[in-house]
Amino acid sequence: MDHDVVVRQQMTEGYLLGELDPDARLEFEEHFFDCSECAIDVRTGALFVEQAKGVLAEESAPASSRAPATAPVPVIRGWLAWLRPAFAAPALALLLVVIGYQNLVTYPLLHQALNRPRVLPFASVNVGTWGSEQQTISIRRGEGFLLFVRIPPDGYSSHAAQLYNPAGKAEWSVTIPTTSTQDQWPLQVPGVNRESGTYILVVRGLTSAGDSKEVGRASFELQIQK
């Protein structure tokens, strides 16, 4: 193959574009294997094409779009990447399922439970001078119960009742107002997962100045039914 013909016909470009027919391709290859000038032409041309593919891939839009040239889509990095449709769409779908379940199942059940009359297990606890022997309450796991707390008159403007679990940790505290006509107060203890054991209710008298002093404590035995 004549070198001048190769140059004139831009055969390197034709070769790199895959345009040469099989015979021409073989002839051209035989030529550039011998011709160092064409060898460098083919090598640099191939290098350019490979490098260009990498550069063009960085800025390319998806092949399926075939849309007119648009501004390159910025790469979303960091925590913002979680907002991409690939993540946001399934997350949104899951959220909708959860919300749907809550609104259609959980809340109606809770509403029903709240509005249905029930008989709750209970115990009477007497503090102060009215202390009595420990009582036992038997409940189902997660069930609430009532504590009838009797507090003798002691001159405090109000009282605070604090419940301690068998591990000695305070679970909650509630304020009990003082009136002249009532000395027993029903405390509704919420149903949560509790352990069996001895619970202690500590009652403190509260002054209007904000001071407090323990006026008594009472214990009861909680049994969780299996």
Next chain:
Amino acid sequence: MQFQAFDQPYLDRLRAGDYRAQEHFDAYFSALIQIKLRSRLKSPEAIEDVRQETFARFFVALREGKILQPERLGSFVNSICNNVLLEHYRAGARFDSLDDEKEREIPDKTADIFGALTTKETEKKVREILEELSERDRRLLREVFLEERDKDEVCRDFGIDRDYLRVLLHRAKQSFKSSYLKNTGGDKPEFGAA
């Protein structure tokens, strides 16, 4: 790229096991063989197999004194490569029928063709050349080389002919080549001392 004349002294050095001559031979013809085979064989493993067999047969012929025209060393290597390729096809080409999944698992060693040629400078130059092109021409190159669309379809879509495509590549290649040769220390092939 070091250019050397393929002459008798070169062959003698190769036959004698001269390290530099062998290194030059390997680098020079490995690149050409890989460019040649890329469009014919699917897997890098098959390309490497054919390359190694080509070299093995060449050195056997060299030792046996069968290379009578040193100045046509290149076409001799090319002929051997063609024969090995033909035998590869006839043997059922076990690497030619890889499914897409297996192809993806085999790392593309295209970049190995160029090895040390591929540098930051090279990439930077290519980027500059592409940035000088119009957006339309960049898209054209992207669809031809990256997306590998049918060239007739691309030309139809862009309202151009094959000559336009060839000239576009020619200009970009020439710009890149002159810069590349300048950076590697030569504007055109020079025949070093044998």
